[in-house]
Amino acid sequence: MSLCSTSGATVTVTPLTTAAMAAAQADARKRLEGLEAQAKERKEVGLPLDRLPDLSDEGAREGQYQALLIHALAARYTTAWSGIEGSDGRVYSCGHYGRYARIATLFIGVSATSSDARAAEDFGPVKAMQFDAKKAALGKRLFFDKRLSSDVAISCATCHDPAKGFSDGLALSKAYPGSEGFRNTPTLINTAYKAAWFHDGRLGTNLNDVTREMITETYMMNMDMRLMQERPKQDPVYVQMFKDAGYGEPSNGSVRKAIPEYLKTLSSRGSPFDKETMSAAAKRGFDLFKGKAGCAACHSGPRFTDDRPHNTGVPNNPDIWSDPRRHVTFVTYAMFMGLENYFNIRRDPGAHVRTHKADGSDVGKFMTPTLV
Ligand code: HEC
Ligand code: HEC
Numbered sequence: 001m002s003l004c005s006t007s008g009a010t011v012t013v014t015p016l017t018t019a020a021m022a023a024a025q026a027d028a029r030k031r032l033e034g035l036e037a038q039a040k041e042r043k044e045v046g047l048p049l050d051r052l053p054d055l056s057d058e059g060a061r062e063g064q065y066q067a068l069l070i071h072a073l074a075a076r077y078t079t080a081w082s083g084i085e086g087s088d089g090r091v092y093s094c095g096h097y098g099r100y101a102r103i104a105t106l107f108i109g110v111s112a113t114s115s116d117a118r119a120a121e122d123f124g125p126v127k128a129m130q131f132d133a134k135k136a137a138l139g140k141r142l143f144f145d146k147r148l149s150s151d152v153a154i155s156c157a158t159c160h161d162p163a164k165g166f167s168d169g170l171a172l173s174k175a176y177p178g179s180e181g182f183r184n185t186p187t188l189i190n191t192a193y194k195a196a197w198f199h200d201g202r203l204g205t206n207l208n209d210v211t212r213e214m215i216t217e218t219y220m221m222n223m224d225m226r227l228m229q230e231r232p233k234q235d236p237v238y239v240q241m242f243k244d245a246g247y248g249e250p251s252n253g254s255v256r257k258a259i260p261e262y263l264k265t266l267s268s269r270g271s272p273f274d275k276e277t278m279s280a281a282a283k284r285g286f287d288l289f290k291g292k293a294g295c296a297a298c299h300s301g302p303r304f305t306d307d308r309p310h311n312t313g314v315p316n317n318p319d320i321w322s323d324p325r326r327h328v329t330f331v332t333y334a335m336f337m338g339l340e341n342y343f344n345i346r347r348d349p350g351a352h353v354r355t356h357k358a359d360g361s362d363v364g365k366f367m368t369p370t371l372v
Contacts, residue, residue, distance in 0.1 A: 028068035031313035063294025071312040124302045125274035129192055131264040134245040139262025141241065142255055147231045149221035153177045156214065159185045166266060172317055175219045175329050182320045182330040189372045190303050192264040201309055201367045202354045207260035219329040225252040268372040298368045309351035309365035316348050
């Protein structure tokens with residue numbers, strides 16, 4: 001099935017089978033019933049719905065069902081959303097929403113019946129970002145440099161690969177050699193526009209801090225910052241580039257400034273959506289997206305996200321718990337986050353690590369991702 005075309009190649013995915021659709025529909029129905037039960041319980045004890053959807057009318061119920069269905073399909077149907085393999089064997093990432101709109105058209109078209117979902121009118125394009133060219137060029141060299149990881153095996157680009165939309169095309173990310181990740185690698189396109197980073201939104205300061213976390217975290221690049229700054233000092237090209245960028249001698253602080261400067265250059269501009277040259281099928285998909293299918297309740301705004309956490313009901317990938325190389329990474333994370341009983345947790349807590357709600361209603365919520 002052809003989704004979109006980049007550089008002349010047709011992008012195809014395996015056709016959906018009836019069995020896969022039936023299983024996804026069953027998942028979505030079960031999840032919808034779960035949400036209804038939760039809402040009922042809250043109403044009975046007089047609690048506000050908080051962020052639970054109001055499912056009292058048929059339209060809202062149908063919109064929610066469609067959203068759950070597309071996420072259930074996403075979980076089954078593609079190994080990861082971040083890359084779709086083209087007929088030429090390369091992995092493609094189409095501009096703003098092209099492939100998602102079509103996926104939505106294909107899937108949602110199957111069962112959409114009523115309409116009552118919220119429409120948001122403030123979609124893209126994103127505004128251009130100002131950046132300093134010399135600092136960004138230095139940041140780019142650092143981004144692709146394996147010397148930033150302690151055993152010189154991985155760079156930022158190992159996981160955030162430009163050929164795969166600055167992600168990796170994997171369902172769960174890699175990690176520091178010897179271990180494996182427990183979440184998927186988000187794209188870095190438009191990341192400089194965000195105010196809270198990571199799937200759980202746990203870092204709400206700036207990209208300088210996010211960069212530090214990526215470099216120093218034991219399961220990421222496992223690097224000591226004092227050692228890290230010595231490495232560029234050994235390379236005359238870096239010495240010159242740091243100087244030209246106005247940073248003086250290479251230092252921990254300037255690495256953490258230069259990489260975010262490069263990240264500012266990664267924005268999604270000029271897609272058919274931005275230029276209003278979408279095909280008729282994509283336009284129909286967009287109508288569903290902001291209408292009947294209810295996607296825009298969460299995927300709204302110029303980056304197609306409300307920057308808030310939600311529980312979409314997609315189950316965790318079982319490999320996190322069955323593969324010890326992934327489990328150990330999760331345990332390390334959970335321990336650093338101060339979660340109790342971290343050896344026994346069998347569910348990614350998501351936004352709970354940031355909001356710590358006593359009733360646990362934030363467990364399993366993740367930040368709405370952008371749809372570039
Ligand atoms: C081993 C794989 C890996 C490497 C190497 C890596 N990242 Fe990441 N990156 C991830 C994963 C996985 C996440 C999501 C983590 C989470 O949600 O807990 C992430 C999240 C991010 C985010 C937040 C994105 C968002 O939308 O919230 C940024 C920014 C980022 N990485 C930048 C970098 C930079 C810069 C480097 C190099 C210094 C780097 N990453 C190295 C895997 C990696
Ligand atoms: C209730 C809020 C909500 C609604 C409604 C919603 N989404 Fe999502 N969407 C999310 C969240 C949150 C995630 C991340 C899920 C996770 O990490 O488990 C997500 C993930 C996705 C992804 C994967 C993106 C990636 O890079 O991994 C796609 C594609 C997507 N949604 C498309 C849609 C479409 C199409 C619709 C409408 C049919 C829709 N969504 C409706 C909140 C929502």
